[in-house]
Amino acid sequence: MKQAKVSNNVIRRLPRYLRKLDELKTAGVDRISSGELGRQMGLTSSQIRQDFSCFGEFGQQGYGYNVTALRGEIASILGTNRHFSAVLVGVGNIGRALIENFCFEQYGFHIVSAYDVRPELIGTDIGGINIHDISELPRAFERGPVDVAVLSVPKIMANRAARELVDLGVRSIWNFTNVELDVGGDVIVENIHFSDSLLALGYYLSESMDAKAAAEARKDK
Amino acid sequence: MKQAKVSNNVIRRLPRYLRKLDELKTAGVDRISSGELGRQMGLTSSQIRQDFSCFGEFGQQGYGYNVTALRGEIASILGTNRHFSAVLVGVGNIGRALIENFCFEQYGFHIVSAYDVRPELIGTDIGGINIHDISELPRAFERGPVDVAVLSVPKIMANRAARELVDLGVRSIWNFTNVELDVGGDVIVENIHFSDSLLALGYYLSESMDAKAAAEARKDK
DNA sequence: TAGATTGTTAATCGATTAACAATC
DNA sequence: TAGATTGTTAATCGATTAACAATC
Numbered sequence: 001m002k003q004a005k006v007s008n009n010v011i012r013r014l015p016r017y018l019r020k021l022d023e024l025k026t027a028g029v030d031r032i033s034s035g036e037l038g039r040q041m042g043l044t045s046s047q048i049r050q051d052f053s054c055f056g057e058f059g060q061q062g063y064g065y066n067v068t069a070l071r072g073e074i075a076s077i078l079g080t081n082r083h084f085s086a087v088l089v090g091v092g093n094i095g096r097a098l099i100e101n102f103c104f105e106q107y108g109f110h111i112v113s114a115y116d117v118r119p120e121l122i123g124t125d126i127g128g129i130n131i132h133d134i135s136e137l138p139r140a141f142e143r144g145p146v147d148v149a150v151l152s153v154p155k156i157m158a159n160r161a162a163r164e165l166v167d168l169g170v171r172s173i174w175n176f177t178n179v180e181l182d183v184g185g186d187v188i189v190e191n192i193h194f195s196d197s198l199l200a201l202g203y204y205l206s207e208s209m210d211a212k213a214a215a216e217a218r219k220d221k
Numbered sequence: 222m223k224q225a226k227v228s229n230n231v232i233r234r235l236p237r238y239l240r241k242l243d244e245l246k247t248a249g250v251d252r253i254s255s256g257e258l259g260r261q262m263g264l265t266s267s268q269i270r271q272d273f274s275c276f277g278e279f280g281q282q283g284y285g286y287n288v289t290a291l292r293g294e295i296a297s298i299l300g301t302n303r304h305f306s307a308v309l310v311g312v313g314n315i316g317r318a319l320i321e322n323f324c325f326e327q328y329g330f331h332i333v334s335a336y337d338v339r340p341e342l343i344g345t346d347i348g349g350i351n352i353h354d355i356s357e358l359p360r361a362f363e364r365g366p367v368d369v370a371v372l373s374v375p376k377i378m379a380n381r382a383a384r385e386l387v388d389l390g391v392r393s394i395w396n397f398t399n400v401e402l403d404v405g406g407d408v409i410v411e412n413i414h415f416s417d418s419l420l421a422l423g424y425y426l427s428e429s430m431d432a433k434a435a436a437e438a439r440k441d442k
Numbered sequence: 443t444a445g446a447t448t449g450t451t452a453a454t455c456g457a458t459t460a461a462c463a464a465t466c
Numbered sequence: 467t468a469g470a471t472t473g474t475t476a477a478t479c480g481a482t483t484a485a486c487a488a489t490c
Binding site for chain 3: 033034035045049050052053057059060061062063064065
Binding site: 446447448450451452453454456457459460462463465466 | 469473475479482
């Protein structure tokens with residue numbers, strides 16, 4: 001089943017579909033048309049049908065889509081039924097927040113171990129995960145490939161840690177450091193850049209406040 | 222100075238430019254051409270010139286761009302020299318991580334106060350920010366408009382809290398709840414969806430592993 | 443069967459890239 | 467001045483939307 005290269009835009013919409021379908025399932029809806037789904041998500045029905053058609057034929061003419069079945073297809077496309085191994089590097093506030101609150105398993109990921117440099121943390125247990133000294137990192141790779149490294153170290157250490165992980169053979173990095181990592185093209189990097197997001201918000205806020213001020217000025221004239 | 226509607230893609234690239242220019246400045250570079258900047262960022266020089274031209278003329282023919290000046294222009298476009306007021310709702314791990322480690326001031330944002338429901342937190346101080354009971358939230362709006370609410374409450378409370386904030390007149394929400402908020406179109410919502418990001422990573426990982434497996438299979442044949 | 447809705451092909455729209463005159 | 471590089475216009479490419487035959 002050869003599949004043409006799927007655009008990034010489509011891939012980024014898949015998690016939203018998954019979320020929406022979960023919501024519909026919870027609400028007891030078991031069937032939905034592309035039209036109704038589009039209305040609820042602010043997309044056109046065309047776009048939704050185009051998106052799904054990248055991966056197969058999940059609907060039925062005259063009926064629409066079965067919510068549960070469609071949910072399963074998308075979950076499977078996203079790899080949630082696989083088992084990805086992960087290590088977490090940097091057990092600061094963010095690292096701890098992820099270990100304690102984020103449901104990795106739900107998405108097919110399993111945190112094997114966590115690493116930090118601070119002596120007071122080594123050997124302790126957070127959310128059932130053992131914290132090791134960073135020097136132990138190579139041992140995580142002895143048992144087999146590591147699919148993801150969750151990187152939540154301070155900015156200053158970001159690229160050094162990333163390079164070490166890449167040298168050890170990590171397949172991908174989920175990057176929380178707010179730093180642009182420069183690693184070889186073979187490693188997948190997925191960024192969560194808080195600062196980029198807040199800066200974008202700053203732009204939208206400025207824009208909206210300027211627009212309002214301009215409207216005020218016009219009215220007063 | 223009327224400015225045509227700037228596309229989202231452009232806006233999302235601005236923080237990356239800012240980051241890169243800071244890096245160049247630190248490295249002592251004080252002048253750069255669109256060609257060199259493109260090489261370093263993986264963009265075409267055309268795109269870079271097109272992006273900047275949405276906002277004005279920041280370069281000089283035959284010379285390129287002055288790093289410091291350009292950095293200043295972009296920072297100003299993003300509103301970092303403004304003063305946005307913010308409240309933080311939900312002082313869990315993520316909320317605390319943001320208060321303690323994230324440099325809001327650097328981006329023009331100032332956290333005024335934080336709110337939670339847990340009695341043991343009320344009245345305490347985290348990173349210089351006082352934690353109030355959530356019932357005190359309306360008082361934050363008495364002193365003047367609140368530009369941003371950082372929303373980091375548990376999923377189950379997300380929409381209720383969002384609606385209250387909107388009713389109180391908040392201008393925007395920086396949403397960390399992993400929930401799609403349904404608020405009126407008048408409020409700006411900027412999402413940090415960890416789960417969407419990890420699911421996308423799962424897709425890319427699956428894709429790359431399938432590709433490798435397929436290559437193996439071809440070789441073995 | 444008639445109505446609804448899919449999957450897909452064609453048309454449109456927008457974003458990226460290329461080209462080049464202007465000019466530092 | 468000559469070389470370099472901008473800002474902008476035109477060309478290309480890709481993504482979204484519209485249309486419609488197929489069919490449940």
